[in-house]
Amino acid sequence: MEGKYAYYCSEGILFDFCEGKRLEGRLLNSAATLSLFNPHPEKATSVLLTCYFVELEPITKGPFTLEAEQLRQIHLHEPLMLLHNTHYALKVEADLPIVAQHTTSDFSPFAQVPNDMETVTLYAGPLGKKETAWYFTDTWMGTNDKRSWYEHETLSISNPNQEAADVCLKFFGSYATGERVEFEREAHITIPAERVIPLRLWELAEVQFRGSVTGGGIHEKSVDFSSWLRSSVPIIAQKTRRAYKQFDTAIHGTWTVIGTPCGGSESAFSGGQDA
Incomplete structure (x- = not known):
């Protein structure tokens, strides 16, 4: 069917x-x-x-x-x-x-x-051109300083097409702390046909802003930022944040959101060019 x-x-x-x-x-x-x-x-x-x-x-x-x-x-x-x-x-x-x-x-x-x-x-x-690009306004990287409570975000991208999806991700810093947060800006991934890839954002080097990571990969600061991704074919992008306690495998808080599609000439937020 x-x-x-x-x-x-x-x-x-x-x-x-x-x-x-x-x-x-x-x-x-x-x-x-x-x-x-x-x-x-x-x-x-x-x-x-x-x-x-x-x-x-x-x-x-x-x-x-x-x-x-x-x-x-x-x-x-x-x-x-x-x-x-x-x-x-x-x-x-x-x-x-x-x-x-x-x-x-x-x-x-x-x-x-x-x-x-x-x-x-x-x-x-x-799914069409509009779903070849997505925004997430609220993305977050938390500290990892062995506090009793910590949170992780996963960006899950599914490709329901019969061909692979080449995806470019960009990360935009925040002025919330009074100074611009700099990132390595871009990451590139390929999602095979009819597959889903969960990106563990807290492990991506591209979102570990300069000066925030000490030895062992520990983040000294928390930061809010925005994410944008563009794909060669229509995809679906969804982001989920989960909260944990140290020494406890259970999840103690979750929220999830499907992103805002912005691909194609019909959108004013297509990343500066048409899909």
């Missing part, structure tokens, strides 16, 4: 630090749900779900029928759905316009209540 309408997100991972052990039917570290709603008052629609991974071939679920004015929730953490501890991206295709939302929860081992929850509405296609 190739649906007339498509919806995308790029950031998903099911953390499982307890070797798949289950507590009251729930994974111990993460849970993820894809919620699909068909708002049409009379017509049913056929739906196909495709999951993309870093190295594995994509897998599809369906097609299945979503009845008129019906909600269907797909629990991605259930057995035989997705592998654990590996990033994934999603594409939902349908014959009619639907609403798709991806929600995740993170738990401490054996806890009944999640430490955090995050949700994002899937980006509505079709």
Whole structure:
């Protein structure tokens, strides 16, 4: 099936630090749900779900029928759905316009209540020139000075195309501290066809601004900056920040956002040139 309408997100991972052990039917570290709603008052629609991974071939679920004015929730953490501890991206295709939302929860081992929850509405296609460039206004690099609380950001880029994506990333400093923050400016990556790449921003040399890194890679300062990326083919970019405590594998806070598309001549923020 190739649906007339498509919806995308790029950031998903099911953390499982307890070797798949289950507590009251729930994974111990993460849970993820894809919620699909068909708002049409009379017509049913056929739906196909495709999951993309870093190295594995994509897998599809369906097609299945979503009845008129019906909600269907797909629990991605259930057995035989997705592998654990590996990033994934999603594409939902349908014959009619639907609403798709991806929600995740993170738990401490054996806890009944999640430490955090995050949700994002899937980006509505079709993908074209506009989706060849993306902005993230709020990007952040935190200190890594062994404090009890620290945060990391991941930029996940999915390429649902049949050809590889050549991506250029640029990072722009902030004047918030009264002086311009300088970066090495650019990074270049290639994303194979039908794959997703999670960039661990805190490990990229390009965002380690000059004078901020001491021996052992420790950041002395925190800094806010903006990110921009341009691709040779349409892509989906999503950024997620996770908060941790020292000596604790659990996640204690998360927020996520799909970027602002800005490619093509129809956008005033195309990075100075058309895609």
